[in-house]
Amino acid sequence: MNDNSLIQRTTTRPLRMRWLMLSFAFVATVLNYVDRLAFNYLSAGEPLRSMIPNDYFGYIATAFFVAYMVSNLVSGFVIDRLGTRLGYTLCMAFWTTASLLHAVARVPFHFGIFRFLLGIGEAGNWPAAIKLTSEWFTPEERSTATGIFNSGAAIGAVVAPPLIAWLGMHYGWQLTFVIIGCIGYIWVAAFWFTYYTPERALKASKAPRIPPLKLIKTRFVGWFTFSKIFMDPVWYFITFWIGRYLVDVHHWGLEKIGWFAMFPFIVSDIGNILGGLFTQFIIRKGIPVPRARKIAVGLFGSILAFTLILGPLVISGPATALIVLSIAGFGYAAYTANTMAFPADVVPLNATASVWGVASVGAGLGGAIFQTLSGITIEHFSKTHGYTFAYNSVFIGYGIMALMAVFIVIFLMGPLQQNKALQQIAESQPDKQE
Numbered sequence: 001m002n003d004n005s006l007i008q009r010t011t012t013r014p015l016r017m018r019w020l021m022l023s024f025a026f027v028a029t030v031l032n033y034v035d036r037l038a039f040n041y042l043s044a045g046e047p048l049r050s051m052i053p054n055d056y057f058g059y060i061a062t063a064f065f066v067a068y069m070v071s072n073l074v075s076g077f078v079i080d081r082l083g084t085r086l087g088y089t090l091c092m093a094f095w096t097t098a099s100l101l102h103a104v105a106r107v108p109f110h111f112g113i114f115r116f117l118l119g120i121g122e123a124g125n126w127p128a129a130i131k132l133t134s135e136w137f138t139p140e141e142r143s144t145a146t147g148i149f150n151s152g153a154a155i156g157a158v159v160a161p162p163l164i165a166w167l168g169m170h171y172g173w174q175l176t177f178v179i180i181g182c183i184g185y186i187w188v189a190a191f192w193f194t195y196y197t198p199e200r201a202l203k204a205s206k207a208p209r210i211p212p213l214k215l216i217k218t219r220f221v222g223w224f225t226f227s228k229i230f231m232d233p234v235w236y237f238i239t240f241w242i243g244r245y246l247v248d249v250h251h252w253g254l255e256k257i258g259w260f261a262m263f264p265f266i267v268s269d270i271g272n273i274l275g276g277l278f279t280q281f282i283i284r285k286g287i288p289v290p291r292a293r294k295i296a297v298g299l300f301g302s303i304l305a306f307t308l309i310l311g312p313l314v315i316s317g318p319a320t321a322l323i324v325l326s327i328a329g330f331g332y333a334a335y336t337a338n339t340m341a342f343p344a345d346v347v348p349l350n351a352t353a354s355v356w357g358v359a360s361v362g363a364g365l366g367g368a369i370f371q372t373l374s375g376i377t378i379e380h381f382s383k384t385h386g387y388t389f390a391y392n393s394v395f396i397g398y399g400i401m402a403l404m405a406v407f408i409v410i411f412l413m414g415p416l417q418q419n420k421a422l423q424q425i426a427e428s429q430p431d432k433q434e
Contacts, residue, residue: 017198018136018145024191025129025149028092031184032125033156034163035099035118036064037239038180039111041164041261042173044243044254054244054382056108058375061240062368063112067119069364076127076357077212080350084135085195087353088128092188095121100181103174119364126340126360127353134344134352135197140283142344143293147276147337154272154333157239157265165258210351210422212358218422220346221355223413224339228362231405233370234304234398235332238264238325241374248378248387250318263322268329275300275334279341289345290416294409296338301406304331308399312392324395332402339409345416348423370401 039060043052052060079087098117105111129149137145167176215221242261246252252260279296283289311324343355374394381390 021132021136021195022145022149024088024187024195025132026152026155027187028088028125028191029129029149029152030156030159031092031187032095032122033153033239034160034180035095035184036122037157037160038099038164038177039102039115040240041161041243041254041257042168042176044247044257048173049247052108052111053379054248055375055379057244058372058379060108060112060115061236061371061375064115064119065236065364065367065371067116067364068123069361069368071120071123072127072357072360072364074357075124076354076360079124079128079131079353079357080209084128084131084197085192087124088132088195089188089192091121091124091128092184092191093121095125096181096184096188097121099184100178103177103181123357123360123364127357130340130343130356131353133340134349139289139341139344140280143279143296143338143341144273144276146340147272147274147333150333150337150340151269151272154265154269154329158262158269161243161261162258165254168254210348210354210425212354214422214425215347215351215354216358218419219414220342220416220419221358223408224342224355225359225362227405227408227413228359229366229369229405230401230408231301231332231335231366232360232363233366234308234328234402235336236367236371237374237394237398238329238332240371242325245321245391246318248382249391250321252318260318260322264325264329267326268333271300271330271333272337275337278334279338293338293341293345293416297335298406298410300331300334300338301402301409302331304328304335305399305402305406307331308395308402311395311399315392335406342416346419346422348425351422370398 042048043057075091079091081087082090095118098114098121101114101117102111105114130146133142133145133149164176164180167179171179242264243254243257246257246261275296279292282292282295287295307324307328311321311328315321315324340356343352343359347355377394377397378387378390381393
């Protein structure tokens, strides 16, 4: 039997409603990043800037990523069990409520609690969206579809600076959290009354569940998770610290940040789309899907890595700094658009959310570790060598980490082909619990 036979049987033709369903994942990802970044930008201005120094900011970010890591360990399995409709709805409702609760925080510890709760809810967005694209899109289209929904992260990062700055200046930081928190409830209602699982995916969803330990012990899942420890924190640093970087090194105010900090994320959004289209293009030219995926991640991951490593040599002011961060963001987004298609290439469709959730434990672990190290490094080096040296050191460190992740994916993770042992489980008798 061909390695991709199950996927080919269940996804033979594109479905007409797929773009509408994908739009829900896109909008959810936009809201995910607006909710995630609101605190980061508001804390770059007064009065939160005085309340929360850089090292505390790093600890608060770590609280988010610890929760993100723990939640990822279970969220994918829960979503695979509950289904896309119920699982995605619960995730959005939880993180929207956590975002709104930021409005009642009064000291750094309060923010740490609410960031922890936000991380628990937000972790489910990507397993749910990966499951959605696996249900509605063919293997050939899947990297493009994942790139489109994941572009919501960049769009959210584009929308957040001017939106949060404007709301913060006109309504204060507390009411800003209330306003953006409430928007998610509109999505919850629309998604609940619209989404359904397509018929051809229902059969795959009723296949026997893959035991969690069996998934975790596979070569693909283990090394993919390890790669995300080093790659995803690079993006988290750019999105979480860009506001503080522009304040500390280039002495910008919140209003200026609101207008210009969006540009790296606009370019990242282009990377999400072009990264998926590039892979789709070379697949159509005859390159096998597994090889095409690795060509793409090798190319775009290297762009990210070398941009950050060489960036300190060319940054001479805020304009060149934003260019460097833009190119790095493009590389990360194009890389990620392809890695999001990995689970459906390797495991049965009813385990895609589980695999992405487990792999994202690496993202949460890396985020927790390196957000703390970033805060400590910047706080320490800024006092001894100045902010420019401190941030340049962190740039280079993250560039090296990106190279490590690319090496793991290309040489250690194994082939991107259907796992035969897992496939046999999926093709056995249907799950009687369904």
